[in-house]
Amino acid sequence: MDSITRMAADTDLPSYQEATRRLDWVELIAPYVPIREYARLCLVNRRFYRHLAPRLWNDPLATASTSAGRPVNRDIDIEWFYRFMEHMRCVRQATRLLVTCLDLRRVEAGTSELSLYSLSRSLSAYLRAVPVTFPQLRCILLNRHWDVEADDLAVATTPDTDHDASNAEGPLMLSIPQCQVKISTAFFSSPYLHHLVYLNVSNMAGSLRKPLEQQRFGPERHPHLRVLKVGAREMGDSTAALLVRTFKQQLWSLDLSQNQLTDAVLNDLHIFAFPAENLRTDSHYDVEGRLEIIPGKGTPLFGQFCLIRESHWSATFSHADRYLVDAPNYTRLVEYIPQEGVRTRLNGRTKVQDDSEDEIRRSFSGTPGASSPRRESLHDLGVCQSHNGITHLYLGGNSITANGLVRLIMASPGQLQHLDCDSMVYEIHEAARPDWLPSSIRVSGLLGAAHAFRPVLSSNLQVLRIHHSLVTQLLSLKGRDGGGLSTMENLWLAETFLLPRAEMAYPQAFRPDMNPRLRLLTLTHIPRWSTGPLIDRLIELLKLASMQERAIQDMNRTLGKSRRGPATVVGLRHIRLEFDHDVKEELLEDGEEDGEEKNQKKYVAEETTAAKEFSFFDDSRFSDFSFDSSSPAEVSSSNIDTTNTDTTPLTSVVAGPAADDHRAVPDQTVSNQSQTQRHSPSTHSHLPRTGDRSEPIVNGGNEGQSGRLTTGPQQRSSSSSSSRGNWNGTEYTVPIWTGPPPPFYDSTEDTPQHEHQEVSPAGEVYMRNILDRRLCADAVPASPCHVLAGVPEGEFIWGAAWQAIVTRGDTTAAGKRRPKKRELMKGMRDVIGEIKAYRRKTRERYEAELKRARLNGDGVRLGEPHFYYGGRLEVVRAGREGGMLGWR
Structure with a gap:
């Protein structure tokens, strides 16, 4: 079966x-013959040589490794590579023309003195001879730390003038990341690189600004370039903007990760790298909702104002046709030809182009032991075609904010297919930043942005690598420059204080049915330890993915009865969880081991000094904390609202193994007041209102959004304030929602003139926050997450005041006793261990269900009752040195 699959993958569309x-x-038998037998069979006769020699010499280094009985990815000693290059000088040219791939990634420096002494000189000399030695070379991969000079590397990509290199067509793929050389301008201007389609120069010294300004690196010299990876180049916004403006829509895959970029570069990406044609359509309104653009209004922080108008089913993601692929476009005129430039979104089942290094190498030169495709047919491959702008974008490791990422998605035409932004800055408004949060703490993640990844906005998205807060609603706190709190303290604080309030303000987390077109979801920077909520959300994700499998299976069973039934999407088939390094190692280095491993005397000594060691609670900023002898991660039940405003099936648990209430923690004053007055007809008549102020409130928003709020004591509408702004030279005013109007009593009657409106817990805290003039800033239209939290659909709110629901409040909600380092570890569970246990339990249930189905002679059903996720689950953990280890 593997041979048949490999043969099918290596086969190109033949001519007539x-x-x-x-x-x-x-x-016919060549794909079934072991690679190690090719060399001997080529000596039989010319007939065998004609069919087997191209397979033998396609990728000689990989073939040699396989022939020796080693895995394909096994490293080859550099002395063997030197002997191989010396031997190639004696090989006839007809044989050398068969070499299409030179994969030097598997070549490692030996430990002998000869290797260490002659590495730089010999390798550079042999690389200079590569264009002449292998004229038909298509792929060059050198992904290691080679001590070669920059000039030698530049010469290595230029045919030697002393030899006849007229047959050298130039490579299509060049990958040289992590080479510690400084690339000169002459490197990019080499004629040998004119036909490049794939270029990877990540993690290398030198700036790209000079070759871009001198037009030595651009469309004129590299007209076929489609995939460019320039990660970890210490690139700033100006250089990245110059790169985007130079190539415009020529590239369809761009890797800008691990640089020094900010939101300033996102505007250039929107203007130059995205096409003008919009893939979003209103034809799927019933299933997905529709995007409504508000013309002439916007802010620099949000972008142009837009709203998502929900249908009866789109808000709950429950439409019966949500798993069906898009129907093809039909026309009554048989001679009709679609206009050039008119594009439609992918139907939901078409697999996106893979831009990985191994996949593109396979497309250009085939797999080891297989014949390479014809060079003239390569230009018809999808990797060589123009996709009208960027469809694969990598922005991880930069200083991109969560608002900037959402703004980019909304401004794009919906054509992003692969998006990678593993960490983004959660930018907190200056007035909303709490006093207890040190300036040295960086907050990462995104809240309330699940709608940005729905098909209504991300029409073609199939691969997403994003911070775990998209699913878990848990922000990441990390100290910079060694300041602030310890890692374990940050984890505890994020789960016990920020998470309950984030659930209240942003109750909607991403789940698979929000975008059934998504195939691969990678969650990054997941903590290894949790008090419980993080574990529950990750397990809930696996459960929902299993339920999606069942729903698609049931639909396929129903559609299978019809001979011409429509096709369905494949759904979420791959979940990858990337964990941070184990912070328990830090505690062990500090001597904080388990009590069983220490004697009783040392344990008592640590207990008496634990308060001094835990600097987080010794800080004067936490003097309002009240503690008792309850669980270390238990949240005070008196500060938790019991009203459920989240209609999604995602379960949430407040931090602490024993806690079972997941409601958010509003401000103490508002919470106590709401508990006593919520069911009273005049619940909010005693709350101070912005509309009752005769003094106008000045808007403290960003640039382009300035003015004053118009208020009045006689105003009775639900929007008792407004925001003035300027968008692209157009002045505008939008009303701001400040909560439902209080009951209005006529002087002649004792009954209210309009029906009383309940306010959600988040709305109550928001109403109190807007009394602070500094928080009346950043006007934004209500997103689906805001609507779910209690904001009326179509209204505008103060973004800073709403964000303050998460960051500001009574600090006593963060805990009831002072947890010590030892107790922190005892109160937390290993996330990976819990996921393994859940995976093992569901697999056992699935196998039992499978046995039962076989006995009954029917098929096994996915989802309930076993909830085993049949897709690929990959768990990766980061080592302290940055390595990644994982299991599947």
Whole structure:
């Protein structure tokens, strides 16, 4: 089966002559012959040589490794590579023309003195001879730390003038990341690189600004370039903007990760790298909702104002047709030809182009032991075609904010297919930043942005790598420059204080049915330890993915009865969880081991000094904390609202193994007041209102959004304030929602003139926050997450005041006793261990269900009752040195 699959993957579409000719039996059996037998069979006769030699010499280093009985990815000693290059000088040119791939990633420096002494000189000399030695070379991969000079590397990509290199067509793929050399301008201007389609120069010294300004690196010299990876180049916004403006829509895959970029570069990406044609359509309104653009209004922080108008089913993601692929476009005129430039979104089942290094190498040169495709047919591959702008974008490791990422998605035409932004800055408004949060603490993640990844906005998205807060609603706190709190303290604080309030303000987390077109979801920077909520959310994700499998299976069973039934999407088939390094190692280094491993005397000594060691609670900023002898991660039940405003099936648990209430923690004053007055007809008549102020409140928003709020004591509408701004030279005013109007009593009657409106817990805290003039800033339209939290659909709110629901409040909600380092570890559970246990339990249930189905002679059903996720689950953990280890 593997041989048949490999043969099918290596086969190119034949011409008419090739399709009708009679195949030689040697050609038919070649895929089934072991690679190690090719060399001997080539000596039989010319017939065997004609069919087997191209397979033998396609990727000689990989073939040599396989022939020796080693895995393909096994490293080859550099002395063997030197001998191989010396031997190639004696090989006839007809044989050297068969080499299409030179994969030097598997070549490692030996430990002998000869290797260490002659590495730089010998390797550079042999690289200079590569264009002449292998004229038909298509792929060059050198992904290691080679001590070669920059000039030697530049010469290595230029044919030697002393040899006849007229047959050298130039490579299509060049990958040289992590080479500690400084690339000169002459490197990019080499004629040998004119035909490049794939270029990877990540993690290398030198700036790209000079070759871009001198037009030595651009469309004129590299007209076929489609995939460019320039990560970890210490690139700033100006250089990245110059790069985007130079190539415009020529590239379809761009890797800008691990640089020094901010939101300033996102505007250039939107203007130059994205096409003008919009893939979003209103034809799927019933299933997905529709995007409504508000013309002439916007802010620099949000972008142009837009709203998502929900249908009866789109808000709950429950439409019966949500798993169906898009129907093809039909026309009554048989001679109708679609206009050039008119594009439609992918139907939901078409697999996106893979831009990985191994996949592109396979497309250009085939797999080891297989014949390479014809070079003239390579230009018809999807990797060589123009996709009208960027469809694969990598922004991880930069200083991109969560608002900037959402703004980019909304401004794009919906054509992003692969998006990678593993960490983004959660930018907190200056007035909303709490006093207890040190300036040295960086907050990462995104809240309330699940709607940005729905098909209504991300029409073609199939691969997403994002911070775990998209699913878990848990922000990441990390100290910079060694300041602030310890890692374990940050984890505890994020789960016990920020998470309950984030659930209240942003109750909608991403789940698979929000975008059934998504195939691969990678969650990054997941903590290894949790008091419980993080574990529950990750397990809930696996459960929902299993339920999606069942729903798609049931639909396929129903549609299978019809001979011409429509096709369905495949759903979420791959979940990858990337964990941070184990912070328990830090505690062990500090001597904080388990009590069982220490004697009783040392344990008592640590207990008496634990308060001094835990600097987080010794800080004067936490003097309002009240503690008792309850669980270390238990949240005070008196500060938790019991009203459920989240209609999604995602379960949430407040931090602490024993806690079972997941409601958010509003401000103490508002919470106590709401508990006593919520069911009273005049619940909010005693709350101070912005509309009752005769003094106007000045808007403290960002640039382009300035003015004053218009208020009045006689105003009775639900929007008792407004925001003035300027968007692209157009002045505008939008009303701001400040909560429902209080009951209005006529002087002649004792009954209210309009029906009383309940306010959600988040709305109550928001109403109190807007009394602070500094928080009346950043006007934004209500997102689906805001609507779910209690904001009326179509209204505008103060973004800073709403964000303050998460960051500001009574600090006593963070805990009831002072947890010590030892107790922190005892109160937390290993997230990976819990996921393994859940995976093992569901697999056992699935196997039992499978046995039962076989006995009954029917098929096994996915989802309930076993909830085993049949897709690929990959767990990766980071080592302290940055390595990644994982299991599947």
